[in-house]
Amino acid sequence: MNDDLVAQVRNALREVIDPELGHNIVDLGFIYDITVVDGTAHITMTATTPGCPASGFLKDGAFRSASRVVGIDSVDVLMTFEPAWKPSMIEPATKALLGFP
Amino acid sequence: MIGGNLTKWTMSYFAVAIVWLIIGECLMTIGFGFPFAATEAPDTLFVVHIVCIGWLSMAMCGALFQFVPVLVAKPLFADSWQLPALMLLTVGLVALLGGFMVLGGHLPVWLWLLPTAALLLVAGFGLVVTDLAITIWRARASIGPAYFVIAGLCSLCATAALGSAFAWSLAGLGGASALLRSGIPLHAIAGLGGWLTLTAMGVSYRLLAMFMLAPDLDKRRIRTTLFAGSATIGLVVAGGLFAIAREIGINVVLISAGCLGFITLALYGRNIISLYWRRERAQLELNAKMSAWGFVSLAAAVLLAAVLAISGSFQTHVEAFAFLVAFGWLSGLVLAKLYKIVAFLTWLETYGPVLGRSATPRVQDLVIERRAAKWFVAYFISVWSGTAALLLGQSAAFQVAAFAMAVATLGIVQQLIRTRRLADVTGPLRLPGGSRAPHLLYASI
Incomplete structure (x- = not known):
């Protein structure tokens, strides 16, 4: 049940795209961790660079999309830059689409 | 704060800057100023200050209000200072241009325009410098692109101080005749080389790395370039003022600073090539x-x-x-x-x-x-x-x-x-439910 909710939250987060790279934040490797405890989704995520003006919007977007999952009562999003995001964290298929080595 | 904020007036700075750029280009087209007037002629100074203050400085201030928070991952010290600064700079520039018109004989002898312009521009740039400097200082950032902005802001202060001294002297209110006679290269180098170039160098490091997904440069490389660049401008301003005060001529200072500036730009070029070379985005x-x-x-x-x-x-x-x-x-x-x-x-x-x-x-x-x-x-x-x-x-x-x-x-x-x-965004993606079309000249935040 819990794994199912985590999967649903992960899927919901695919609605959020990084405006620069144009792909969703899950496939880009921005989502470091998702746990669901007592109906609360805890999401640990990052962005390409600290201080990026988009990072606040990405965090809010993750909050909104996860909040819409049935069975999730509240959402807690933590934005972190430890460890720093690297292009190697991108899913291979997305990396190929982006033309990254 | 982790994420930066959108600043309300950055677009306004850009819009004002672009208007001045087009005015400057039109004046050059009709033959106003150099090469149809001498380099130091009031008409040439008229065009030069439209380009350097109206266009380049306005655009740089607008960009810095948005991107200094990105450089240091902290919010701007005072959002509310942006609009007053823009107004002071605009009115100050208009007064300065009026002063040059007076010197060129195109307006009556309203010499008070020049010191008034100096006061207004110092007040406008003062707000910009204070806001950005406190933002960077409060972030306690380690040496990196933000320190180029600090060096640029120091150069801006030097440029404004020299320009103010010229304005008062031209209005017959100061005794800085030796400075006015020999100090114009110091004013120009501090402005174009210090304020605008050092700041552009710092911002370009961060923006290129951010938009091309290039790894950040080695801190030692940045530090070496920063020290060389700061030393160049420091030498020009301090050495130049010393030489003028001692009446020994500023050529030796300018030649020495030129060599140091050459080293700075070579180091910068190496860093920029490295950013392009190591970028992740192939296209x-x-x-x-x-x-x-x-x-x-x-x-x-x-x-x-x-x-x-x-x-x-x-x-x-x-x-x-x-x-x-x-x-x-x-x-x-x-x-x-x-x-x-x-x-x-x-x-x-x-x-x-x-x-x-x-x-x-x-x-x-x-x-x-x-x-x-x-x-x-x-x-x-x-x-x-x-x-x-x-x-x-x-x-x-x-x-x-x-x-x-x-x-x-x-x-x-x-x-x-x-x-x-949003003219090139088609279909339902253009304005999805809940979104608002942006205003042309400022951010609706």
Whole structure:
């Protein structure tokens, strides 16, 4: 049940795209961790660079999309830059689409 | 704060800056100022200050209000200072231009205009410098791109102080005649080389790394370049003032600073090449390609300065060198970055609030690079042609080049307006539910 909710939250987060790279934040490797405890989704995520003006919007977007999952009562999003995001964290298929080595 | 904020007035700074740029280009087209007047003639100073304060400084201030928080990952110290600063700078510049009109005999002898302009500009730049400096200081950032901004802001203070001394002296209110006689190179180098170039260097490191997904540069490399650049401007200002005070001539200081400046730009060039070389994004966007043309213009300006200095003709052709620095390097880089920044900020303002609620376009969907590219190409070719015309003493050809620059600038501006109006985003993605079309001249936040 819990794994199912985590999967649903992960899927919901695919609605959020990084405006620069144009792909969703899950496939880009921005989502470091998702746990669901007592109906609360805890999401640990990052962005390409600290201080990026988009990072606040990405965090809010993750909050909104996860909040819409049935069975999730509240959402807690933590934005972190430890460890720093690297292009190697991108899913291979997305990396190929982006033309990254 | 981890994420940066959108600043309300950055677009307004950009809009005001672009208007001044087009005015400056039109004046050059009709033959106002150099090469139809002497370098130090009031008409030339009129155009020079439109370009340096109206266009370059306004655009730089607008960009810094948005990107210093990105450089230090902290919010701006005082958001509410941006609009008063913009108004003070605009009124101050108009007063300064009025002062030059007085000196040129185009207006009655209202000499009070010059000191008034100095006070207004110092107040406007004072707000900018204080806001940005406190923002950086509070972030306790380690040495990096933000320190270039600090060095640029210190240079801006020196430029403004020297300019104020000139203004008071020209109005007959100060006794800085020796400074007025010999200090203009210090004012110009502190402004173009210190404030505008050092700041552009710092911002370009961060923006290029951010938009090309290049790994941040090694801190030692940044530190070495920063020290060399700061030492260059420090030597020009402090050494120059000392030489003027002792009446020993400033040529030795300028030649020494030129050598140090050459080293600085060589180090910077190496760093920029490294950023392009190590980028993750294989496909370069138009802004990165056109920024590279700006860097090529800087390299060409350095080469030109070296050749002119070796051949002993630098003094004769200093205007061509300054033109290439102002329009090829600084304006080229600023226009290229504006093309990206306007799209990026417009996206954040329009689609950021609905992220996770509706499907949204990408930043790149707000622009059509193929259409903008031809205007950028026309711009750089006309700048390089204008430089050649100045070197060859062909005034009419320079006017043609200035006209071509103005047309190309208008073409680029039209693309910026289309971006701001979301004109190239089609279908339901253009304004998904809950989003609002952005205002052309400021951010609705």
